[in-house]
Amino acid sequence: MSTRTPAPPRPSARRRATFTAVLLVLTALLFWVPWAGLLAPSARWPWPVQVVGTAFFAVASVAFPLLLVRAHGRRHSDRASRAAHAMLGVAWVFFAWTLITDVLRLVLAVAGVDNPFRSRLIAVLLLVIGTALVAYGVHEARRVPRVKRVDVALPRLDAAFDGLTVAVLADTHYGAIDRTAWSRATVEAVNALGADVVVHVGDIADGTVEQRRGQAAPLGDVRAPHRFYVSGNHEYLGNAQAWLDHMTELGWTSLHNQHRVLERGGRRLVFAGVDDVTAAHSGEPGHAADLDAALSGTRTDDPVVLLAHQPSEIGKAVAAGVDLQLSGHTHGGQIWPFHLLVRLQQPVLAGLSRHGERTRLYTSRGAGFWGPPLRVFAPSEISLLTLHAA
Template sequence: MILLVLSTLFFLPWWTLFASGVDWPFPVFVTGTVVFACWLVSFPFLMARGHGRRHSDRAARIADSTLGMIWVLFTWSALGGLVHLLLIGLGTGGPDRARIIAAAVVVVSTGLLAWGHHEAMRVPRVKRLDVSLPRLGGGLDGTRVVVLADTHFGPIDRVDWSTRVAETVNALDADIVIHAGDIADGTPAQRREQSAPLGTIRARLAKVYVTGNHEYFGEAQGWLDRMAELGWEPLHNRHVVVERSGDALVLAGVDDVTAGSSGLPGHRANLQGALTGTDPDRPVLLVAHQPKYVRHAADADIDLQVSGHTHGGQIWPFNFLVRIDQPVVHGLSLHGARTQLYTSRGAGFWGPPFRVFAPSEISLLTLRSGDGPATAPRTADTTADGTPT
């Protein structure tokens, strides 16, 4: 199945660029075919070397970039093929039709990859959002919650990026800062320098963290310990209570839904354990890495769940595939009578260093006490100082 998928991903762009009636000179055809063949054959070996036991960051960088490039080429080759068929049906385009389509695929793909790499590597914009929680006491009205998710420190050294992200978060003057999981691809020892700036992040009331699925590809317990070392409160199926002006908010967190199959003792998503000892009259903000955990949150009448995981799809049109597995790709949504879910697109990227039509974000949620859930909240994308983008 893997070989079939890989062959399809590489075959369609090769066909569009070199064999679909483009009639290039023979040396061009041979060169293109050899390049694609070598690309296809080397890819699985680079993936195994980069993400297998050897953990070669150099191999991972090449393999991940290849995956992003071939996905974009595949997508726009497919769209180019549809345009080609439409032009044939309309009887337009002439003998150079195939070459024009091939050139357009190359130009569009190159442009999107260049732009997508810039989007992936830049410091995320700040997405500002008002969220109304009916049970929130007036003393906590206006509480500023910063959501950071999916930093994915990995094979590309992003120490400077991590430092600037921390500076951006601190400029938001948060009461609560949440890291919703997927800190890194690798172990705490491998990504120690990249994760170090997280220790500089400040919050008035609490800094909390839950594991994501990628922590369970490395050392989940090690990341819980590392975040505690950096001054964060790991919500490992537990909760903390924050108070201001006589009103309280429960901050609860659960392990990622994949934790139960990790084999690590004591690791599994356990909402009942996270809520043990809480006052049922107090509002609850639950941190769970994957949006699909919201069905459990809704059953428990949680007020607000905060998640990441989806990356907003990261590279269009992958968002449609994400939607098959998750109830929401990004933004605020209502589930059941009370439970709201906020899904962040995340700050970093997994694997391919590209973001196409799925911008990264750091989210600033301003909690408001009110009479009902905010199904159409006020939102804005800004820089850290509040300048609209």
């Protein structure tokens, strides 16, 4: 089967204009709201501070959209991507905390604290908080994920599988920043768990196999009796079929709307996987989430563990009688308070949740990061689930 990436349709002039307008509005908010927090005229900073600071924000607000287009346009420049995403992360942190410190600004005004002291106090506080959170966020994003251990009771699980361990990897997002050493260390952490099953529930990388082959190579060293993988939405930006094929080459079982049966003493446990929900509109032939196909041939009394990248698929899993769905995608919000926007799209942010009478959902915060190389109050994780017969 050919793994050539289909040519994406050319966007219309109206779509390009809409995208440009939205990008410019968001850029203005992300950069000029923090400017108002740090360099508000009411602070009456010395004119060199005001001029240099304003010039910095002006240059950054012009450079950011240009770098972003270069990073995600036809050139797919990794250098531009690193710069644009770093700027995005810093801008988001300062944007969010500018709004938060504005509440304190209002409190101080009501308390009778006058300017310029009030505005200068807020600016210094914002600078300290923002800088500290960016440094903390970079550290959290680049560290080897912590192991999160969770016990999961499944009513239909046979006692033969009681105690089965499943290590969950998600959202490694190998990308513009070379994280080959991080990838090796993460695989070592997975191997130290001695899990019976290791799964990767999608978003291996941002880019094609050719671009990220070196970073993904350590996944071939994962040790477990069973290794299962399903595609995430980001694979469909870089030829998902090639990633499915490459993971097969690395010794993983790619569950492309398929399932496999584990047996112990004549008892069965099904691991099924579906394409990401975005696959149907990706342009890749033969790709679309098809749960019926994934479960075709299973028995009605088989307990089923479903790999589906996005938690939003849980409704279909409940309707199909799935016992446990394993997902990622949310990153736990990645940079607080972005989790508030994630919850508008996804039913669960992270952790174990119950849906209907039978179905459980485990949502991993993911091992890596997407875009900005920061994680703020949303730590990365390798999840170790121990299944129990209830």
